[in-house]
Amino acid sequence: MHHRFKDAPLFGIAIGGTTLLASVTYGWWLVVLPVLGALTMGGALRMHPRSARPELVGALSFALLELNIACSVLVSGGGSSPLLPLLVVPVFSQAVCFRPQVTRVWVALSALAAVGAVTLAPLLPPVPAPSVLLQIVGYLALLSCLALAAQYLATADVNSRHDGVVDPLTGLLNRRALERHFAEARASAVRTFKGVAVVVCDIDRFKAVNDTLGHAHGDLVLQDVASRLVGAIRETDVVYRIGGEEFLVLLPGQGVEAAMTTAERLRAAVAASPVAGLTVTISAGVAGAYGGGVDLGRLTAEADRALYQAKNAGRNCVRSTDHAS
Numbered sequence: 001m002h003h004r005f006k007d008a009p010l011f012g013i014a015i016g017g018t019t020l021l022a023s024v025t026y027g028w029w030l031v032v033l034p035v036l037g038a039l040t041m042g043g044a045l046r047m048h049p050r051s052a053r054p055e056l057v058g059a060l061s062f063a064l065l066e067l068n069i070a071c072s073v074l075v076s077g078g079g080s081s082p083l084l085p086l087l088v089v090p091v092f093s094q095a096v097c098f099r100p101q102v103t104r105v106w107v108a109l110s111a112l113a114a115v116g117a118v119t120l121a122p123l124l125p126p127v128p129a130p131s132v133l134l135q136i137v138g139y140l141a142l143l144s145c146l147a148l149a150a151q152y153l154a155t156a157d158v159n160s161r162h163d164g165v166v167d168p169l170t171g172l173l174n175r176r177a178l179e180r181h182f183a184e185a186r187a188s189a190v191r192t193f194k195g196v197a198v199v200v201c202d203i204d205r206f207k208a209v210n211d212t213l214g215h216a217h218g219d220l221v222l223q224d225v226a227s228r229l230v231g232a233i234r235e236t237d238v239v240y241r242i243g244g245e246e247f248l249v250l251l252p253g254q255g256v257e258a259a260m261t262t263a264e265r266l267r268a269a270v271a272a273s274p275v276a277g278l279t280v281t282i283s284a285g286v287a288g289a290y291g292g293g294v295d296l297g298r299l300t301a302e303a304d305r306a307l308y309q310a311k312n313a314g315r316n317c318v319r320s321t322d323h324a325s
Contacts, residue, residue, distance in 0.1 A: 010148055011089050011090075011092065011093050011145050011148065011149075012037060012038065012041050012065065014086075014089070014141040014142075014144050014145050015034070015037065015065075015069060015086050015089055015141065015145075016034035016037055016038060017137075017141065018082075018083065018086065018134075018137050018138050018141040019031075019033055019034045019037075019072050019083065020034055021133075021134060021137055022072070022076055022082065022083060022130075022134055025076075025127075025128055025130060025131060025134060026075065026076045026077075026127055026128070030072065030075065030076065033068050033071055033072050034068075036068060037064075037065055037068045037069075040061055040064045040065060040068070041061060041065070043061075044057055044058065044060070044061035059102070062090045062093055062106070063109075065090055066087065066090045066106075066109060066110065066113055067113070069083065069086050069087050069089070069090070069113070070087060070113040070114070070116060070117045071117075072086075073086075073087065073114070073117040073118075073121075074116075074117040074120055074121055074124070075124065075127070076127060076130075077121060077127045077129075077130070078117055078118045078119075078120070078121020078122065079118040079121065080129065080130070081117075081121075081130070082130040082134050082135045082137075082138035083138060084114065084117070084118070085138060085139075085142045086138065086141060086142060086145075087110050087113055087114050087117075088110055088142070089142070089145045090106060090110065091103065091106050091107055091110050092145055092146060092148075092149035093149070165177035165180075167241040169219055169222060169223065169241075170222055170223055170226035170241050171226070172226050172230070172239050172240055172241040172247070173238060173239075173240045173241075174240060174241060174242070175240065175242045177240065178238075178240045178242065178248060178250065178296075179296065181238060181250060182196075182250060182296045185250060185252040185294070186294040186295075186296075188252065188253075189252075189253075189289075189290065189291055189294045190291055190292055190294070193290060193291040194252075194253050194290065194291075195253065195254055195255040195256075195258075195288050195289065195290045195294075196250075196251070196252055196253070196254070196288065196289060196290075196294045196299070197251040197254045197255060197256055197258070197259035197262075197286060197287065197288030197289075197299075198248055198249065198250055198251065198259075198286070198287055198288070198299045198300060198303050199248065199249040199251065199259055199262060199263045199266065199284050199285070199286050199303065200242075200246065200247070200248050200284065200285045200286075200287075200300060200303035200304055200306075200307050201229075201246070201247050201248075201249070201263070201266060201267075201282045201283060201284035201285070201307065202243070202245050202246040202247065202282065202283065202307065203221065203222075203225060203245040203280060203281075203282055204280070204281045204282060204283055204311075204315040204316060205315075206218065206221070206244070206245040209221055209278065209280075213278075217276060220276040221275055221276045221278065221280060222241075222245065223276075224275045224276050224280075225247075225270055225275060225280065225282065226239065226241065226247070228266075228269040228270050228272075228275075229247060229249065229266055229269070229270070231269065232262075232265045232266050232268075232269040233249060233251075233262065233266070234251075234262075236252055236253065237249055237250060237251050237252070237262070238250045248300065248303075249262070249263075249266065251288075254288065255288050255290070256286055256287070256288040256320050259286045259288055259320070260286050260318060260320055263284040263286050263318040263320075264318050266282065266284060267281070267282055267283075267284055267316065267317070267318055270282045271316060281315060281316035282316070283307060283310035283311050283315050283316060283317060283318075284306075284307060284310060284317075284318045284319075285302075285303040285304060285305065285306030285307030285308070285309065285310055285318075285319055285320070285321070286303060286306055286318065286319070286320035286321070287299045287300075287302035287303040287306060287320065287321050302321040303321070305321055306319040306320050306321045307319070
């Protein structure tokens with residue numbers, strides 16, 4: 001929230017610039033309102049990171065800015081004011097910084113502010129009609145604020161989805177992504193009665209790396225192994241990190257025999273040269289099925305059993321449980 005709140009002055013610049021231009025038509029005293037708005041935002045930015053309740057600081061600052069815009073609308077013609085549409089800008093700001101429930105409250109408050117400014121404007125002395133230039137600037141200010149808010153929200157949505165399915169250390173997809181992708185692979189297998197195979201592999205004696213060289217070096221090993229696994233598969237295959245040093249490779253359209261070849265290629269890619277300065281190997285277990293027999297839980301369990309067989313066989317090897325029937 002603090003990161004987004006720091007960008008809130010960009011909305012204020014659009015509003016303040018339009019209000020300053022409006023002062024040419026409606027009088028120099030209109031300059032006071034954007035100055036007060038700038039002081040409000042400046043004070044809020046100073047208090048926000050230090051406050052025990054930063055959400056209250058943010059909400060109060062937006063409330064004062066909404067009041068500021070409503071006053072600008074009131075003294076510049078009310079319903080005919082080119083500043084009237086800018087009353088919705090704090091709503092955009094709320095959507096960027098707060099939860100949807102808060103945004104809905106601000107929609108109601110913005111509507112009340114607009115009704116109040118339009119209702120009270122006839123009680124004040126008449127004002128000149130806005131120039132075409134001022135109307136265009138007001139429109140551009142509103143468009144800029146809307147585009148900025150949309151960009152923030154879209155970026156936040158993409159980042160949230162990315163963070164939810166990507167392992168931050170290795171850059172591989174995680175178990176959550178696996179479940180979704182496996183459902184797609186299973187649907188294809190049922191439709192075409194082709195195979196789906198999985199390779200479950202982990203780094204041999206990885207605990208010793210962490211215990212002797214530290215977790216930072218262990219992280220380097222994980223990153224290098226992940227890179228080699230990705231480099232050893234087809235474009236249609238996907239590598240997932242499903243545990244500490246455990247990886248799963250999803251092989252759509254492959255049976256156990258082809259998956260064994262892939263698993264051996266993965267093993268050889270890791271063992272080919274030192275990994276982060278160390279001799280590192282992996283063990284792998286393979287399982288596969290066809291058509292309606294494709295089930296993620298069953299395949300991973302069978303691949304795990306095959307992996308344990310590889311460990312018991314001395315590590316740095318591949319074993320399979322052929323469920324292809």
